Amino acid sequence: MFVLREVAIVGVGCSKFGVRKAVNLARLSFEAVKKAFEDSGITGKDVEFLAVGSAGAGGLYEEALPAVVIAEYCGMTGAGLTRCEAACASGSAAFFTAYMAVANGLTDLAVAIGIEKMTELDTSVVMELLGRAGYYLWEFHGFGPTFPAYYALYASAHMEKFGTTEEDLALVAVKNHKYGALNPLAHFQNKISVDDVLASPVIAWPLKLYDCCPISDGAAAVVLASKEKMRELKVDTPVWVGGVGFSSGTANLSQREDYVGLKASVLASKRAYRMANITPENVDVACVHDCFTIAEIMAYEDLGFCGKGEGAKLIREGQTEIGGKIAVNVDGGLKAKGHPIGATGCAMIYELVKQLREDVEKRERQAPIKNYVALAHNVGGVGHYCYVTILKR
């Protein structure tokens, strides 16, 4: 039973993703917040609640407790504050929390910021933190798998069971680089070929370097408002939060039922579809969590864009490109836009709002909008956390 108020997204902003060593945490956040404030016509003083998504604070950069620092720098002192962490789904956890604060009437205006700075430290430190996104005690400490190794387990099982090939995985990277090259905010601006992917160094077989998303810095911000506030702000094209879903998987991968999909994605998306009263067929455009190429193929299946085991067929047929059945990761995805882990969930919302407004800066990567429905799918760890958000215009 849902007693929620309707919640509109009235402003979005996103920083350039990439290696951003010249800006600190607060300044990088402001790059996104400034755009979101201008987009919505508000100032920091109007904000009553702020949720900050960051997974790395405490390990990756100087401010261990970042929400208050970002709030002060962006002019939001006085707002209620929390930092949300759900591993690589931290940005979605922040969006979800800010959404709830508006939906239930505790405030008429809330902001979610996703932020991560990952390139300042040695890559080995970042690798260790990512490896800890599962169960440190039993699996990371016990056996030492890196984060790519966890997804490689899934990739090899998927290949074995469904005949998915290394070339199929490579096609995901090729597609996402193609769109990343059209997105000025993307970390990578270059197109790549299947041969480039196959020839890149093996990281954890079958995953090669170009099957993996990069380590990036970036921030994204979303302004959420009640219907009354949205009208007061005279917003032309509000985008509505149609549904949210959340779930989790076992901490130990050894406890999973299988290794060919993420149960948390299935459960979270079912919740979101039910709440939004739609089916997967209604979705025009989606951002799915492609931290590795196999993750995008599993997402197609887990989210119901195709049947189980048919993900590779979908990418082979070009059905997830613009002009296909459903446009997926046409901002470049985590693979090419980059994956500053806490930022990603909010960056997905940014992209989908632009898509639903039919306001993408380069027309070549504007998805055709028929049903005015978009979906964001953000995974933390290896299906340890999952949030699915459905937007409608």
Add this chain to the structure above:
Amino acid sequence: MFVLREVAIVGVGCSKFGVRKAVNLARLSFEAVKKAFEDSGITGKDVEFLAVGSAGAGGLYEEALPAVVIAEYCGMTGAGLTRCEAACASGSAAFFTAYMAVANGLTDLAVAIGIEKMTELDTSVVMELLGRAGYYLWEFHGFGPTFPAYYALYASAHMEKFGTTEEDLALVAVKNHKYGALNPLAHFQNKISVDDVLASPVIAWPLKLYDCCPISDGAAAVVLASKEKMRELKVDTPVWVGGVGFSSGTANLSQREDYVGLKASVLASKRAYRMANITPENVDVACVHDCFTIAEIMAYEDLGFCGKGEGAKLIREGQTEIGGKIAVNVDGGLKAKGHPIGATGCAMIYELVKQLREDVEKRERQAPIKNYVALAHNVGGVGHYCYVTILKR
């Protein structure tokens, strides 16, 4: 405008606070969760959303991303998950998030867990993390104040402006140790005298060792339910969430208007009183954030238990003991019960639910319940974050 559903607290649990080196993060959480599940008659499978409050994950203990590990260990795999961090108010941020998930109908049953393990590492590491709870870049890194030094600034300003004395501060510690000695869960089980406090080593004048709360390990859990679910569970004495309030202060202390109170406490409590439709006079029993003795005196004033500058008078007259005007921190407070930072917010709710049920295990520390109203006040940093929760029976 509030469109919330009513939310009941149907179960609470709290671990022993203290030095808990023999249990890891998940096991310590379970100590609280098990009691909360038994109290409410639910199992982990019933839980659809879990918010975990922890400030130190990533710095203080092995699991950098703890929510999924705790969820698995406590049988809640599949629930939506987020970790909330708001410095020393992280437990309240988790409670607030779980509350919202029920209040707006996204779920009928949610759990909040507060957890911290602080004693495993060298005290200097913990001190550094606490010092970073303000603005690392400008103040901690720039001038190196420890956390007691920040509160010492406020204590000396309060003494200068209102004539508060070192003896007044000591009285807070004496009161809270008196009640801690009656609370089997408290870190400290001993009574102390004003002379003990005054003779203890100076940490940051005017604060001495016994003006400071200890570094502790501990966990607390709260089960929240909709009215329908509460009836289904046949809960005898539900306690209702009457109001919540949140606010924040500047990250830089140099930007504060004064140093004799915490503006975030004033603003958060006003929001909570308004939502609950009560005044401070209605509150029977309160848990306030006494990380240092001066913090409790400022809380009396900021929450409206007395006028500004009258906090010392209130403690001198014994008005905040059982039998006085309002019973404050009769579980021992942070000062004597202990302050595992992420746990504290949920531990306050635990205590107040027991008080409102008139079910405190030792009758000597059961507050007289007249209006069936209780208040929890949880501060992060030095008024950087504040959450106020009002409970009603």
